[in-house]
Amino acid sequence: MASDYRVYSDLAGWWPLISPPEEYTGEAAQLADLFRAAEIPVREVLDLGSGGGGVAVHLKDRLAMTLVDLSDEMLDVSRRLNPECEHVRGDMRTIRLGRTFDAVLVHDAIDYMTTEDDLRQVIETVFVHCRPGGLAVFVPDHVADTFRPFTGGGGGSDASGRQASFTEWTWDPDPADDWIQAEYEFVLRSADATVQVVQETHRLGAFSRATWLRLLGDAGFGTVTAEAAPAGVRGSLFVARRGGEPGQPAQGPTPPMRSME
Numbered sequence: 001m002a003s004d005y006r007v008y009s010d011l012a013g014w015w016p017l018i019s020p021p022e023e024y025t026g027e028a029a030q031l032a033d034l035f036r037a038a039e040i041p042v043r044e045v046l047d048l049g050s051g052g053g054g055v056a057v058h059l060k061d062r063l064a065m066t067l068v069d070l071s072d073e074m075l076d077v078s079r080r081l082n083p084e085c086e087h088v089r090g091d092m093r094t095i096r097l098g099r100t101f102d103a104v105l106v107h108d109a110i111d112y113m114t115t116e117d118d119l120r121q122v123i124e125t126v127f128v129h130c131r132p133g134g135l136a137v138f139v140p141d142h143v144a145d146t147f148r149p150f151t152g153g154g155g156g157s158d159a160s161g162r163q164a165s166f167t168e169w170t171w172d173p174d175p176a177d178d179w180i181q182a183e184y185e186f187v188l189r190s191a192d193a194t195v196q197v198v199q200e201t202h203r204l205g206a207f208s209r210a211t212w213l214r215l216l217g218d219a220g221f222g223t224v225t226a227e228a229a230p231a232g233v234r235g236s237l238f239v240a241r242r243g244g245e246p247g248q249p250a251q252g253p254t255p256p257m258r259s260m261e
């Protein structure tokens with residue numbers, strides 16, 4: 001369970017150094033372009049699994065962002081970065097806010113869905129929060145069809161003298177199932193120079209493209225496109241449109257969309 005991972009609980013205060021908001025600049029710009037190119041005006045956006053608010057911080061000037069996360073600690077990190085945004089604690093599989101949005105985004109937090117049932121629940125959550133004619137955007141880091149073991153890392157520092165770095169190694173223990181494994185090592189250096197090294201293993205979803213398209217169709221989205229990830233974005237992109245906008249067919253043809261390749 002994601003809520004058991006230390007990086008999103010007792011170590012969440014290190015998140016802005018582990019994954020600095022600047023790293024989301026390019027991706028957020030691509031998402032902003034996508035929202036701008038939508039057939040409906042996109043103003044209100046729900047971000048499920050918003051984490052430290054690293055995507056939201058780049059979108060909030062032009063969009064009213066509602067941020068949902070399972071972790072109180074991550075919500076606190078995001079509140080410091082995005083005090084003007086509404087923050088709600090909730091599970092993306094089950095939360096029901098009782099209102100709809102022009103667009104619903106599930107960025108890399110979708111990786112924490114590791115079974116088809118989890119993924120189906122999130123897609124249903126997105127559908128019920130998407131207004132007729134609205135957009136649903138999913139950005140999984142891993143899709144089974146293209147998964148390759150990957151080694152990477154990053155980190156940053158802050159004005160108080162804290163430094164964090166991490167390495168990540170992803171691999172697939174069993175290609176027959178819907179998840180892969182990421183091995184992380186975090187090196188966290190406090191301002192007083194004390195250092196802690198934390199190793200953590202995360203289980204991350206890697207569903208096939210066919211599974212994505214089937215579940216999005218089953219949920220009732222009228223049109224679904226799978227796009228190649230834009231340059232600089234390591235994930236994949238699934239964009240679905242909820243039909244039923246006044247004057248629009250409930251299940252129409254794929255609308256023209258700007259290519260993101």
Ligand SMILES: C[S@@+](CC[C@H](N)C(=O)[O-])C[C@H]1O[C@@H](n2cnc3c(N)ncnc32)[C@H](O)[C@@H]1O
Pocket residue numbers: 002003008024048049050051052053054055056068069070071074090091092093107108109112
């Ligand atoms: C990689 S972080 C997201 C980072 C985010 N894209 C950002 O801009 O900072 C993953 C987040 O997913 C959240 N998460 C995992 N499972 C969740 C669930 N079932 N419902 C809501 N949030 C969840 C975690 O608490 C964590 O904050």
